Amino acid sequence: MSYFAQVQNGIVQQVLSVEQDVINSGIFGNPAEWIQTSYNTRGGIHYGPDGKPDGGVALRANFAGIGYVYDVTNDVFYNPNRPLDMNGLVCNSWTMGPSTWIWQPPTPQPKPTKIGYYAWNEATQQWVLVDWPVTQ
Numbered sequence: 001m002s003y004f005a006q007v008q009n010g011i012v013q014q015v016l017s018v019e020q021d022v023i024n025s026g027i028f029g030n031p032a033e034w035i036q037t038s039y040n041t042r043g044g045i046h047y048g049p050d051g052k053p054d055g056g057v058a059l060r061a062n063f064a065g066i067g068y069v070y071d072v073t074n075d076v077f078y079n080p081n082r083p084l085d086m087n088g089l090v091c092n093s094w095t096m097g098p099s100t101w102i103w104q105p106p107t108p109q110p111k112p113t114k115i116g117y118y119a120w121n122e123a124t125q126q127w128v129l130v131d132w133p134v135t136q
Contacts, residue, residue: 004034005064005077012068012077037064037077043100061101076101086119086128093125 004023006013015037016028023034038059040047048054061076062068069080078101082091097104110118110127118127 003037003039003063005037005068005070006033007035007070008033010070010072012064012066012070014066015064035060035064035070039063043097043102071101074101078102083120085122086130087121087123089122091120091122093122 001017002020003015003017004020005015006029018028020036022028024031028034036059038046038057040054040056041058041060041063044058044061045053046056046058048056060070061074062078064070064077065079067080068077070077078096082094083103085091091103091105093106094103095106096102105120105127106125107127109120112118113129116129116131119130120126121128
């Protein structure tokens with residue numbers, strides 16, 4: 001099976017797992033609206049079943065999602081919504097990665113530590129160390 005995204009006016013309406021001949025049949029509408037997407041592609045990298053890069057073809061930068069943009073000029077899918085920070089604020093300081101088509105912070109996220117992980121604070125434009133959740 002392959003995955004196809006129905007794109008209308010540059011926006012993904014739905015994603016289906018079907019064969020190319022089913023798309024070509026027109027049963028799901030105009031075949032020209034359907035663009036193949038790869039479930040294993042994220043950030044311009046193709047991943048194998050183990051979740052590690054496998055050197056496969058990274059089709060259209062990212063797996064399409066409903067509401068994603070299909071940029072016909074660059075032949076890529078991307079999420080148009082900027083991420084939210086640790087306080088629920090839109091990360092307006094983040095920019096679209098030119099090769100990954102994923103939103104990137106102004107500074108790289110530090111690696112997690114034994115005591116916690118780092119979350120972005122848009123108001124201060126900094127990564128903040130957050131304690132790991134306590135489990136019972």
